[in-house]
Structures are given as structure tokens and as C-alpha cells.
Amino acid sequence: MTLYRAMVLDTIGTTIADCELRVDADAGIAVRGGVVLARGPFAEMSARFPDEPVETLADGIMLPGLVDTHLHVPQVRAMGGIGLPLLGWLERYALPEEQRLADRSYAEIIAAEFIDQLLAAGTTTALAFGAHFAPAVDAVFAAAAQAGVRLITGLVVSDRGLPEALLTTPEDAYAQGLELAQKWHGTARLGYAVTPRFSLSASEAMLESCAALQRAVPGAWFTSHINENDQEIAEVKALFGVPDYLASYTDAGLVDGSTVLAHNLHPQPSELGVLVERGAAVAHCPSSNAMLGSGPFGLRQHVDAGVTVSLGTDVGAGVGFSLLSEARHAYMTQRQLGERGYDLSAAQLLYLATTAGARALGLHNRIGDLGEGKQFDAILINPWNNPALMGSLRTSDSAEAALAAVFTLSGPGDVQRVWIGGQQVR
Ligand SMILES: [Zn+2]
Numbered sequence: 559m560t561l562y563r564a565m566v567l568d569t570i571g572t573t574i575a576d577c578e579l580r581v582d583a584d585a586g587i588a589v590r591g592g593v594v595l596a597r598g599p600f601a602e603m604s605a606r607f608p609d610e611p612v613e614t615l616a617d618g619i620m621l622p623g624l625v626d627t628h629l630h631v632p633q634v635r636a637m638g639g640i641g642l643p644l645l646g647w648l649e650r651y652a653l654p655e656e657q658r659l660a661d662r663s664y665a666e667i668i669a670a671e672f673i674d675q676l677l678a679a680g681t682t683t684a685l686a687f688g689a690h691f692a693p694a695v696d697a698v699f700a701a702a703a704q705a706g707v708r709l710i711t712g713l714v715v716s717d718r719g720l721p722e723a724l725l726t727t728p729e730d731a732y733a734q735g736l737e738l739a740q741k742w743h744g745t746a747r748l749g750y751a752v753t754p755r756f757s758l759s760a761s762e763a764m765l766e767s768c769a770a771l772q773r774a775v776p777g778a779w780f781t782s783h784i785n786e787n788d789q790e791i792a793e794v795k796a797l798f799g800v801p802d803y804l805a806s807y808t809d810a811g812l813v814d815g816s817t818v819l820a821h822n823l824h825p826q827p828s829e830l831g832v833l834v835e836r837g838a839a840v841a842h843c844p845s846s847n848a849m850l851g852s853g854p855f856g857l858r859q860h861v862d863a864g865v866t867v868s869l870g871t872d873v874g875a876g877v878g879f880s881l882l883s884e885a886r887h888a889y890m891t892q893r894q895l896g897e898r899g900y901d902l903s904a905a906q907l908l909y910l911a912t913t914a915g916a917r918a919l920g921l922h923n924r925i926g927d928l929g930e931g932k933q934f935d936a937i938l939i940n941p942w943n944n945p946a947l948m949g950s951l952r953t954s955d956s957a958e959a960a961l962a963a964v965f966t967l968s969g970p971g972d973v974q975r976v977w978i979g980g981q982q983v984r
Pocket of ligand 1: 872
């Protein structure tokens with residue numbers, strides 16, 4: 559057992575609207591077997607466990623491990639493309655790079671970079687689009703298993719509308735997906751996600767094969783994109799003859815409590831109702847939305863409707879792996895919307911970057927906060943190399959103010975240590 563002594567901040571509550579900051583200025587967290595056995599004021603905990611080793615983390619702030627619910631493994635090197643909307647950006651920046659992952663040795667390099675940058679940013683759990691090539695997906699599962707990361711990913715499938723090298727058939731998509739899931743789903747800290755790229759590049763038959771695969775793999779997730787860009791939405795509606803984008807997925811037998819759909823910037827009210835009914839979540843990716851000019855996110859609309867909203871960095875359309883930065887973009891986006899926006903508190907930003915993601919993935923009984931019984935997934939923010947953050951923390955007069963400074967000023971350089979399931983991974 560180890561007793562960690564630190565300032566610990568996490569959130570309690572089950573929605574963005576009702577979450578609250580839980581503050582332990584001088585906490586003792588007793589960790590055994592990777593799980594938080596007990597938590598309380600350090601004086602109490604050291605009296606309760608007098609013979610256990612103590613690890614003192616004096617200068618930092620401990621937060622739960624961050625949970626990223628939307629990003630793309632093969633786009634690690636596709637970040638930085640500016641000046642284009644979604645479909646132009648895919649053609650110019652993302653898809654040429656994604657084709658390079660047909661080469662397994664290149665895919666292994668990308669997988670290593672992906673896992674390394676994920677951990678450097680303090681992300682301990684991620685739902686990520688894998689690659690269009692099964693050996694590349696196998697490579698990222700292997701890299702995640704070795705690093706101890708909680709990674710949910712899968713083969714990205716498409717059978718139209720993309721460069722030929724990225725296409726497959728519904729039969730091959732099913733067979734290759736099943737093989738990957740049988741090898742990795744439920745092993746180490748890994749899970750399989752059925753992942754059609756988006757309806758625009760998947761026929762009805764392909765989406766039906768995705769639904770069949772999900773039925774064949776108990777506990778598998780389903781993830782894709784939705785309502786990101788006006789041109790994309792119009793084309794999807796025309797291709798499928800559906801009244802709204804979501805129907806292209808629901809008609810195929812997809813969308814349930816395991817579902818995380820990225821973006822949803824231009825939803826119909828009826829779509830929000832269906833998402834709530836089925837318990838599906840939306841991954842909000844504010845920096846990507848801004849970079850591609852896709853439009854602002856209706857957070858208030860989603861919260862009022864009762865849709866679970868989590869955060870995604872959307873690497874490589876987004877600006878990096880940091881969910882601290884991504885939460886900052888979420889905050890700024892909502893502020894710029896004025897009265898239509900949803901003003902986010904520091905506690906709500908932390909909730910979005912941690913528990914909201916855990917809830918979106920159905921993992922909230924295991925991760926998302928540092929309460930008793932939870933996995934010890936944690937990060938230590940240390941301001942040593944960030945004078946602006948150091949200064950703000952010194953003058954902040956409350957834990958809420960300190961947390962606001964962290965979200966305003968931090969990035970990967972300030973994540974000093976990372977634990978997953980009690981194991982220090984960085
Ligand atoms: Zn995406």
C-alpha cells in the first residue's frame with residue numbers, strides 16, 4: 559500500500575449542471591492494488607495507516623486522470639493544417655497521412671508517438687479512432703497494453719467517398735474487426751470500439767455490418783462523427799434519404815448507451831431527444847470546431863435536453879493532446895456565445911475533462927474521480943516550469959481559483975506525474 563499526501567481536487571455529481579468541486583487541501587489517499595482504499599485529511603489517514611510508506615507530493619495539485627473521448631491515432635502528425643473546412647482539411651491533411659499507416663512499421667512509430675503524447679498530456683483513458691488498416695490498429699493496442707493506458711479503439715471502416723486505399727467491404731470490416739476485438743477487447747486496460755468513419759463514407763450495408771460486429775462483441779463501444787459540417791450533413795441526408803444525420807446510424811441498428819458521437823454542432827431537436835432516450839453521449843471538441851470553422855457547440859442546448867457531453871481533443875483537427883487546453887477552448891467558446899453560451903466554472907471544466915468522459919464511456923464506477931473504491935488514475939500538476947501558473951497559484955485565494963488558473967494556464971509541460979491503476983506510468 560502507498561499513502562499519497564497531496565492537495566487533491568476532483569468533482570462529485572452526475573451532470574455538468576450539478577457537479578461540485580471536492581477539495582482536500584492536505585489529503586491522504588491510501589492506494590492498494592491500484593484502487594483508492596481510503597481518502598481523507600492526511601492527519602487522519604496517517605493515524606489510520608501508521609506503518610505504510612508515505613509519498614509526499616508537496617508542490618503540486620493532484621487531479622483525476624484526464625479522459626479524452628474523441629481523437630484519431632493516425633493523425634498525430636496531421637496537426638497544424640489551417641485554412642480549410644472539414645472536407646477540404648480531410649483531403650489535404652488527414653487522409654494522405656492516414657494512408658501511410660498501411661505500412662506496419664510506420665504505424666508502430668505513430669502508435670508510440672500517440673501513446674507518448676497521450677500520457678504526456680495527462681490523459682489516462684481515451685476513446686480514439688484507430689486506423690483503416692488492421693495491423694496498424696493491432697500496433698496501437700499493443701503499444702497501449704505495454705504502457706498501461708486505458709485505450710478504447712478500433713478499426714476505422716469506410717466503403718465509399720474516400721481514397722481507394724482507405725476503403726474496405728462490409729464483410730472484411732466485420733471479419734477484421736472481430737479478429738482485433740477477440741485479441742484485445744477486455745485484455746490489459748483495453749476495449750474495442752466499432753468505428754465507421756462517418757455516414758458519409760459508409761453505406762447502409764457497412765453500418766449494418768458495424769451493428770452486427772457490436773452484437774458479436776459484448777461490451778464493445780460504438781463511436782463515429784455526427785453533424786459536424788453543413789455540407790457533410792446535407793450529403794448524408796441525401797445519400798441515406800433520412801430526415802436527420804442520426805437516423806443514418808439508428809436505422810442500421812446502432813446507437814445505445816455505449817455510443818459516443820463526436821461534434822453534434824448542428825443537431826435537430828429530435829436528434830437530441832433520441833440521444834437522451836438511448837443514453838448516447840456527445841464528445842465536444844471545441845478547438846477542432848474552431849480550427850475547421852465548423853461552428854460553435856450548443857452546450858446549453860445539450861445540457862437542457864439532458865444529453866451526456868464529454869470532451870475530446872480531436873487530434874489532429876484539434877490543437878493538441880491536452881484536455882486542460884481543450885477545456886479552456888470549451889470555456890472560451892461558450893463565453894463568446896454571450897447569452898446563448900453556457901458559462902462554465904472551474905469545477906465544471908474539471909468535470910468535463912474527467913468524470914464526464916468516464917460517464918460517456920460507462921466507466922464512472924471505476925474512474926473519473928479519486929473517491930474510495932475508484933481506480934487510482936491520477937495526475938500531478940506542478941507549476942515549476944510555468945512562471946505564469948506559479949504566480950497565479952501563489953496568489954489564488956481558493957481551491958476554485960487555483961483550479962481556474964490551472965485550466966487557464968496549463969498544458970502538457972505542467973503534468974509532472976501520471977498514474978493509471980496505481981501504476982506510475984510517467
Ligand atoms: Zn474526429
